[in-house]
Amino acid sequence: MQQKSMSWGEALRIYLKPKVLAMFFLGFSAGLPLLLVFSTLTAWLRDYGVSRTAIGFFAWVGITFSIKVLWAPVIDYLKIPFLTRVMGKRRSWMLAAQIGVAVGLLGLSMINPQLALWKVAVISVWVAFCSASQDVVIDAFRIESVERELQGAMAANYVFGYRIALLVAGAGALYIAELGSWSISYASMAALMGVGVLTTLLVTEPDHQKVQDLADDFQHDWVDRMLGDGQHSRIWEWFVKAVACPFIEFFQRNGRFALVLLLFIGIYRLSDIAMGVMANPFYLDLGFSKTDIAQITKVFGFFFTIFGSFLGGLLVVRYGIMRPLILGAVMVAATNLLFAHLANLGPDKAWLAVVISADNVSAGLSNAVFIAYLSSLANQAYTATQYALFSSLMTLPGKFLSGFSGVIVDAQGYAQFFTYAAMIGIPAVLLSIYLWRRRLREEALAEAAAPN
Structure with a gap:
C-alpha cells in the first residue's frame, strides 16, 4: 500500500x-x-x-x-x-x-x-x-x-x-x-x-499475542520437518525454534532476494565506517590543534549529528523509508569529497566547520533512516535475532576495510584516500535506488490486485 x-x-x-x-x-x-x-x-x-x-x-x-x-x-x-x-x-x-x-x-x-x-x-x-x-x-x-x-x-x-x-x-x-x-x-x-x-x-x-501466533504458525511446519517423529532432546528443539527458524523465516520470506538485502546491509555504511578511523589523524596531520578538533568536531559536530538524526526521522514519517534511504547514501558518499577538498586546502577552521557540519548531518540522517529500514526488514516474531544479525552485518565490512586505510594514506595521501572512500559509497547509492524502484513496483502490483 x-x-x-x-x-x-x-x-x-x-x-x-x-x-x-x-x-x-x-x-x-x-x-x-x-x-x-x-x-x-x-x-x-x-x-x-x-x-x-x-x-x-x-x-x-x-x-x-x-x-x-x-x-x-x-x-x-x-x-x-x-x-x-x-x-x-x-x-x-x-x-x-x-x-x-x-x-x-x-x-x-x-x-x-x-x-x-x-x-x-x-x-x-x-x-x-x-x-x-x-x-x-x-x-x-x-x-x-x-x-x-x-x-x-x-x-x-x-x-x-x-x-x-x-x-x-x-x-x-x-x-x-x-x-x-x-x-x-x-x-x-x-x-x-x-x-x-x-x-x-x-x-x-x-502486544506479543499476534506475533506469537505468527511464530507458532511458521514453526509448526519447520519444527516438524527438522525434528521429525523420532525422539529428540529439548536442546535440539530449542535450537530449531530459537536459532534456526529466525534465519529460515528471513530467507523463506525474501527468497534469493535475501542475499541482495544482506549485501545492501553490509555496504550501506561502508563509505562512512571506512574513513572514520583516519579522521583524527587527518585533523592532526593537517595542522589543527587538539582544541580545534575538540571544539569543532566534537562539540560543534554533536549538535549537527542530532539535527541530522531528527531530520532523518521526520523524512521517514513524511515520505516513507526508501527516498530518505537514497538521500542518506548519497550524502554519506558525497561528504567524503569535502574531506578530500579540505586535505588540499589545509588547516582552514571555517572550512573544517563546513565539512564537519555536512558530515555529521549526513551521518545522523543516514543512521536514523537506516535503523528504521533495518527495523522494517525484521519479522516481529523473531525481532531480536534478526535485527542482531542486521546490526552486526552492517559494520563488519566497513571495519575490515578500515584496517587498510592507513596503508592507502601512506601510499597516496589523504585527498586520494577520501576520494576512494566516496567511490566505495557508489554501490550503496545504486542499490538504494534499485530497492526503491523494486518497492514501487511491488506497491503498484499490490494496488492493482486489491479489490475495488
Whole structure:
C-alpha cells in the first residue's frame, strides 16, 4: 500500500508520542556503558600507570558487541523466571540487562587496577555482555512497540539519547574523575543507569499475542520437518525454534532476494565506517590543534549529528523509508569529497566547520533512516535475532576495510584516500535506488490486485 502523506506539523507531533519519547531515555541507557569499557576505561587505566600493551588488550572487550547475534536467540526465546511473568518478555530482559550493567560499573568503581587488573578485565567483559544484551532487547522493543511509519522517529530519539550518553560517559566521566576520583566517576555512571531502569518500569510491554501466533504458525511446519517423529532432546528443539527458524523465516520470506538485502546491509555504511578511523589523524596531520578538533568536531559536530538524526526521522514519517534511504547514501558518499577538498586546502577552521557540519548531518540522517529500514526488514516474531544479525552485518565490512586505510594514506595521501572512500559509497547509492524502484513496483502490483 502507498504510504499516507503527512504534513510537517503532523510529522513533528510524532515525537511527542509517549513511546517515541521513551526511546530517548532507552537510547541513553544503551549508550552509557559503551565508552565506560572503551576510551574512558583506557584513560582510567593509563592514569593508574597500566602499560600501553596491557591497555591494548582491552580493545578485545569490543568483540562482545560484534557477536551479540550469538545469544540474541536466547533473549528472543527464553523467559526469565518470575520476572517475565510480571513484566513481560522485553521489559524483563531490559531490566535484567540494565541491572547487570549497573552492578558491573559499581564493581569497577571499587577496584584499583594496579592491584587487580584481571578483575577489571573480567568485569569489563561482563558490562559489555550486559550492554550488548540490552542493545538486542531495546532494538526488539523499539520495532515491536509501534508501526513501521513511526520507526524513523523512534530511531531518531534513540540516536539522540545515545549521543547524550556518549557525552556523559566520555567528557562527563572524565570531569567527575578530575574533580573527585575514578571511583566516584564510575559509581556515578552506575547510578545513571537508573534512567533506563525507571523508563523500563514505566513503559508498556508490546502486544506479543499476534506475533506469537505468527511464530507458532511458521514453526509448526519447520519444527516438524527438522525434528521429525523420532525422539529428540529439548536442546535440539530449542535450537530449531530459537536459532534456526529466525534465519529460515528471513530467507523463506525474501527468497534469493535475501542475499541482495544482506549485501545492501553490509555496504550501506561502508563509505562512512571506512574513513572514520583516519579522521583524527587527518585533523592532526593537517595542522589543527587538539582544541580545534575538540571544539569543532566534537562539540560543534554533536549538535549537527542530532539535527541530522531528527531530520532523518521526520523524512521517514513524511515520505516513507526508501527516498530518505537514497538521500542518506548519497550524502554519506558525497561528504567524503569535502574531506578530500579540505586535505588540499589545509588547516582552514571555517572550512573544517563546513565539512564537519555536512558530515555529521549526513551521518545522523543516514543512521536514523537506516535503523528504521533495518527495523522494517525484521519479522516481529523473531525481532531480536534478526535485527542482531542486521546490526552486526552492517559494520563488519566497513571495519575490515578500515584496517587498510592507513596503508592507502601512506601510499597516496589523504585527498586520494577520501576520494576512494566516496567511490566505495557508489554501490550503496545504486542499490538504494534499485530497492526503491523494486518497492514501487511491488506497491503498484499490490494496488492493482486489491479489490475495488
